[in-house]
Amino acid sequence: MNKKVIIFSHGSDIDGINCVVLAKLAFNQIDYVLAPNIERLEIIFREYIESNKLIQYDNIYVTDLALYEPALSMVNDSCLKDKVLIYDHHKRAIDNHMNKYLFTKIVEEVSGKKTCGTQLFYNYLVENNLLHVTPAIEEFVELTRLEDTWEWKKTESFGIKAHDLAILFNSIELEKYILSALTKLKNNTNNFLFDEEEKDLIQAKKDNYQEKLQSIMSTAEYFTDELGNKYGIAFANYEYRNELAEWVKNNKTSEKIKYFIVVAMDKGEFGQKSYRAIEENFDVNEIAKLHGGGGHIAAAAVNITEQQKNKSLTLSKKEGLKYLAESKYL
Secondary structure (H helix, E strand, C coil), rough: CCEEEEEEEECCCCCHHHHHHHHHHHHCEEEEEEECCCHHHHHHHHHHHHCCCCCEEEEEECCCCCCCCHHHHHHHHCCEEEEEEEEEHHHHHHHHCCCCCCCCCCCCCCEEEEHHHHHHHHHHHHHHCCCCCHHHHHHHHHHHHHCCHHHHCCCHHHHHHHHHHHHHHHHCHHHHHHHHHHHHHHHCCCCCCCHHHHHHHHHHHHHHHHHHHHHHCCCCEECCCCCCCCCEECCCCCCHHHHHHHHHHHHHCCCCEEEEEECCCCCCCCCEEEEEEEECCCHHHHHHHHHEEEECEEEEEEEECCCHHHHHHCHHHHHHHHHHHHHHCC
């Protein structure tokens, strides 16, 4: 008898989506629900619990995001605790003690290396004989880990391929990306390869990035936060959050900043602030936590509320950016 499976995952980057790809490889049929952030996931998951939609499933997975309270307690106090497994790697979840239940598997490292949701979920699938190991799948998982942990910058050609996978994800429709990844993994068990059309698309996107990033950076503003740290900030679409940070690191500017904030109004319901470390070993997670968010040491985020978004629209660009940077998500 085929098991009925549902996976809730992060819908904004390859780590969350590649968990869905692995689930589709492992199970005959799955349902999946994507959330832009943990706050939205919490609401969605509680709605599923309260409407009894989860009773029909044999396995319920949450990947690359962690459930928070009260959803965690609701699961633990019901029969769902034997069906739910959560695989996450974000420091914010660990700091907030979301790893206290048997069904929560939240770790930052595996075998001394930074991990990601895709790797944690993959290890579970393999250990439970739910997925057959191939070199192509192993490569797919490692590419995801390198990109999501930012270690892609340290691994030369293989790292570039990892980042190219993320660029591809940002260049095509979600369903097309999932289908492409599935097709590759099913048809070639030895390597995970881009076809010629995808290579051309990736290169075109890279060429476009340089011009676009320079344009965005020309609109950046610079301020000092409540701890005395200087930072840069700009409005930009969510897909540029990592590229902008790399641009700042690779291009000398007169501004000596410790981190950069990308205000992406196209992310989530009302927008999101993406924090990226510029200075080596600077902890943006601690800055994000002060404003109601969190994430990793080098990359974190804070949601924007509807009220904050509306007020920012009444201000000048510089005033709006400063206001949003100083705002807290409650």
